[in-house]
Amino acid sequence: MDLGLKDKRVLVAGASRGIGLAVAAGFLREGARVAMLARSAGPLDEVLCRLQEEYGPERVLAFPADCSDAAAWPSILDRIGSAWGGLDVAIANVGDGRGPQEALPDAERFAEAWGSNFSAAEATARATLPLLEASGGCLLFVSSIAGLEYIGAPTDYSVAKTALVALTKQMARRLAPRVRVNCLAPGNVYFPGGSWDAKIQADPQRVEALIQATVPMKRFGTPAEMADAVLFLCSERAAFITGSCLVVDGGQTVGLH
Ligand SMILES: NC(=O)c1ccc[n+]([C@@H]2O[C@H](COP(=O)([O-])OP(=O)(O)OC[C@H]3O[C@@H](n4cnc5c(N)ncnc54)[C@H](OP(=O)(O)O)[C@@H]3O)[C@@H](O)[C@H]2O)c1
Incomplete structure (x- = not known):
């Protein structure tokens, strides 16, 4: 299948490792x-050189920056x-699932999780939207099951990720037909150095x-499997898909809905 992505101009926020990479x-x-x-220049530089x-050097750019920092975006x-000359696709991938196992974490913890999961994605959307509107492009949020x-x-993490699904739907309806907005809901994704690696x-x-016990496919997902779903959603083959949340979880949430 030709995805029609040749020469598209793509920004990935949170790209130095894991799913974003x-x-x-x-x-x-x-x-x-x-x-x-990505925020840390060292690892970002390493992947920049490799890619x-x-x-080709003209096809990859890298910016060591915090996507939540509005002041970083203009440059x-x-x-x-x-x-x-513009931007066709923006991927708001930044997120952090570490947090306490409490029914109602304290307000400080909630604010922190909201910042690293919702506000970081919102800031990415806010900064890139004018360019996506100009190109008739698409925006994708990385949420979670x-x-x-x-x-x-x-x-705190789960609530912030729910809000991203809501934001996807709101923006998709309000921006159609000019800009498509979708989201990905990954299940458990393993990669060396990732959050599941630490738990293992x-x-x-x-x-x-x-x-x-919980994943019908009996394994972790891979970053490459998440990337395949993202590429499809941002491709010309998905031109009629907007406001959707694609679950890629090996069946983990089947029966829970
Ligand atoms: N892994 C899973 O099992 C899983 C499951 C469901 C959903 N997800 C979601 O998928 C996304 C990616 O997950 P992952 O496991 O690949 O994450 P990860 O290993 O933590 O990587 C996150 C990437 O984002 C960068 N980053 C973090 N905060 C940033 C910020 N404020 N500004 C710019 N860059 C930032 C990190 O580099 P720096 O630290 O150098 O900035 C890194 O490149 C997240 O939204 C996560 O919630 C993951």
């Missing part, structure tokens, strides 16, 4: 151009504008038992 590499593989954001070597978007059902993830290091038996 796989999404960035996936778009490059399809012939798109990709601007990557520029593979796909990033100026640079993308002068390099590529934790935002759809109780799966044992922290309350701490207690491999518990994690294995959890996966066997």
